[in-house]
Amino acid sequence: MNVSGEASGPVVEADREAVRRCQAGEADAFRVVVERYANVLYGTAVLMLGDRSEAEDALQEAFLSGWAGISGFDPDRPLRPWLVRILVNHILQRRRRRFLRVIPLPEAPLPIASPETGPELAAEQAWQRREVAVALAALPADAARIVVLRYFSELSLREVAEALEVPVGTVKSRLHRALEKLRTELERGTGAELLRSHDSSAPQDGEAEA
Template sequence: MGFDGLCELCGFRWSSHWVLPCGEICHDIREGAPTDDDEAIARSLAGDLDAYEALVTRYSALAHRTAAMLGAGDEAEDVVQEAFVKAYRHLGTFRRDAPFRPWLLRIVANETHNLTRSRGRRAELVVKLTEVDPAKGEVPEDAAVATDRRSRLLEAVRTLPERERQAVVCRYFLQLSEAETAQVLDLPIGTVKSRTFRGLARLREGVARDLI
């Protein structure tokens, strides 16, 4: 898959119709683009690259966020690019009766793991704190307190053991279901539950209860 340009806002290399991590859509969707995953996958398997680009459009922002939060940091862009290429190459192995999103995010998670392992360092959790607009009803003092609480919570999440951190990030930061988290991390649901429980318990021990 080739790339057509570089987004000036987020620096993400884009191909036609991609939705970028900055939230911008660099090109309009072409007429006749598939409206659901099943149709897009079927057409992609038949060799329709535009149909696969529709899938990229649908999931690029989520994939980028997943890579960043699981440890790719400022290399999340490269991880996502490689994940989409690998997903396309292995699309024939995708079970058509299964949801596409967790299957794709599992590839993203694997690519992130490969990256952090090759670096030989602990994965870095990267989260952009949401800026609070005082005009929306929150006074500056409250916004400052909220930002401080988020910072302390994220610092506590960074200290979790990697397995527990991954489960907590998937469940509560990426808002995946237990079943989706199990597929993304390639774990039994029971293991997801236990790791999430232990991770939350550690967070409660490490930060004030009003942060949880």
């Protein structure tokens, strides 16, 4: 059983064959790549952007960039981390063009069976997810990229290393520093401040309860 989260042998071989066909100019081969990875990449885009329409645009841009750059891709390297890196770069560029406009994460469903789950708890957890998303957007591009690759795209450390073309040890040290920066942003209340300035439904300090 493959428990590392990395692609199994048959998938790697199929990717290798598809890449070689793409490099030979076969557009149909890239359609196979799109069909194989569209869902997982789209999920990452939605998580990062919180908007399905924007996620679709980012995904299309990423695949166009992938097709344009696949001639220089090494077929013996894993394909998925490379595609994820292209997508994440496009998304980070979109964020910077919008000056860190609030990008709420979609609200993940809470466990129905949990006795603690209620409207207040659900709202609080949704608020925390949004605050993390905004704090992440405030990080430097390199720090945001490595956090997204590891935790949003759920790549293994080895896959992140492949995507960034650095040793696994470098990934570990960069990830540690990035998480420290993210923690600092959260402690400073970066996410909360930006959310309050953009979201009229956000709780205001000192606001009386009805």
